[in-house]
Amino acid sequence: MHVVELEGVSVRVVGKSLLAGVSWQVDYGDHWVILGPNGAGKTTLLSLVGAVRHPSEGAVRVLGHRLGKVDVRELRRHIGLVAASQRLVDEELLEQEGATAHTVVLTGHTGTSVPRWDKYGDAERDRAHRLLADLGCKDLADRPFRVCSQGERARVRVARALMADPAVLLLDEPFAGLDLPAREDLMAAVEDLARIRPVLTTVTVTHHLEEVPATTTHALLMRDARVLAAGPVEDVLTSAHLSDCFGRPLSVDRFDGRWYARAARP
């Protein structure tokens, strides 16, 4: 069984195709990155995998369950989704309540935007502390989420998503808006996660090759609602594929496991 399986999937809204004829398979322990220009359909693809939306055509199976034939609320409990664009968590409410980073992580256990204190015992509290430590921010436990920096929040959100022990973790532009040290801290945390949780599957949407974690195993390139290339990361992240994807000549390098792109000079 695949973690994610799409067969001939299209998503249409009035007068527009958001995804067209997409087939794709993700296996347990894979770490995928999805790249493509603005409007290519990356977030739409991730929202299918997150069981947030349904396809107009074709079949989507997540953790063996076909969308349309499964209780998506139950399915979502096994999927960790961190996406600024899809407000699944009411962070403003948590901020108003003065929630600490530890409390925000705890709410991941109940999948709620407010803490359900009767549901959290010592095991859950310890787990939330461990996850903050795994994400390199154990010192934030008692800090109000409201005052955490963007980089700190980004790591707390990932810890929250892991609280429910999901089989698959979906990250939609997790590095957006972070400065260089914050980006590198989150990158290190994501790479550590891949090492300490070998069965966790991850799918990360990003805009920049510099944001592709070194632990990435596979890549999928999108353009105009279609998949341009998908497969093992070293086969897909080539100068030719990236140039095709972004519509201009690009030169791609790999150094120390990380990827870099720049405009090709004549």
Ligand SMILES: Nc1ncnc2c1ncn2[C@@H]1O[C@H](COP(=O)(O)OP(=O)(O)OP(=O)(O)O)[C@@H](O)[C@H]1O
């Ligand atoms: N409900 C909708 N109705 C109409 N158009 C939509 C709807 N949702 C998304 N779109 C459009 O579909 C296209 C794909 O959107 P999507 O958010 O998946 O792209 P993306 O690759 O994630 O883009 P970005 O990199 O800019 O975040 C965009 O042109 C977007 O404007």
